[in-house]
Amino acid sequence: MMTDGVHVRPVTVADRADWRKLWDAYCAFYKVQVPERVTDTLWSRILDPGSPVKGLVATDADGALLGLCHYVLHPHTWSAQLLCYLEDLFTAEPARGRGVGRALIDRLVTMGRDAGWGRVYWHTEETNATARILYDKVTGGHDGYVRYTVRPEAAATAAS
Numbered sequence: 001m002m003t004d005g006v007h008v009r010p011v012t013v014a015d016r017a018d019w020r021k022l023w024d025a026y027c028a029f030y031k032v033q034v035p036e037r038v039t040d041t042l043w044s045r046i047l048d049p050g051s052p053v054k055g056l057v058a059t060d061a062d063g064a065l066l067g068l069c070h071y072v073l074h075p076h077t078w079s080a081q082l083l084c085y086l087e088d089l090f091t092a093e094p095a096r097g098r099g100v101g102r103a104l105i106d107r108l109v110t111m112g113r114d115a116g117w118g119r120v121y122w123h124t125e126e127t128n129a130t131a132r133i134l135y136d137k138v139t140g141g142h143d144g145y146v147r148y149t150v151r152p153e154a155a156a157t158a159a160s
Contacts, residue, residue, distance in 0.1 A: 006066060006100055008107040011046050011055035018065040019043075019057065026068070026090035030125075046070065056107060058091070058100045066095035069104040073117070081118035084108060089122065 011019060020039075027034050034042075045053040052074060058067040070088040086108060091100040108120050121143075 005061055006098065006103040007059045007061070008056055008103050009059070011057055011068070013047060015057055015065065016043065019055075019068060022057075022065055022068045022090055022092060025092065026088060029090065042070070056104055058095075058104050060095075065092070066098070067091040067100040067104055069108065071108060071120075076118055079118045081116055083118050084112055084120040086120060086122035 023039065023042075042053070045051040046055040052072050053070060054073065055068060055070045057065050059065055068088065068090050069086060072085045072087055073082045074085065076083045086105070089101055089104060091098075105120075111117075112120050
């Protein structure tokens with residue numbers, strides 16, 4: 001799928017080095033350090049056809065990677081359709097403003113329409129103003145849900 005010179009396609013084995021640069025930049029953006037073992041597991045999952053974790057990359061006309069997205073397909077209790085959770089979306093800094101994020105989201109939405117998914121959804125940090133401008137354009141605004149998170153290892157102290 002090509003949009004304004006941005007091509008979106010599934011991640012391939014040959015993308016490993018360039019994907020890793022984008023992944024590291026994404027983690028740095030969110031100020032997280034993901035252990036090497038976790039990164040290796042993510043890469044394996046993306047390439048495993050039986051895994052619900054998938055990946056897309058956006059490239060320019062020469063094939064250089066401009067952005068990535070990782071998504072998870074999962075069942076839903078209120079529907080027989082699968083849902084698509086867009087977990088990671090990142091555009092390399094030099095490519096920002098060129099429609100990379102929009103192209104990745106549009107590709108997922110098209111894939112969902114073609115495959116009969118119930119919805120594509122995601123969340124972002126409240127302070128991620130630049131991304132939220134795009135997300136509001138794509139969706140018409142957030143859906144009003146508030147996310148709550150419990151980390152099981154900390155649940156005993158949080159419940160007190």
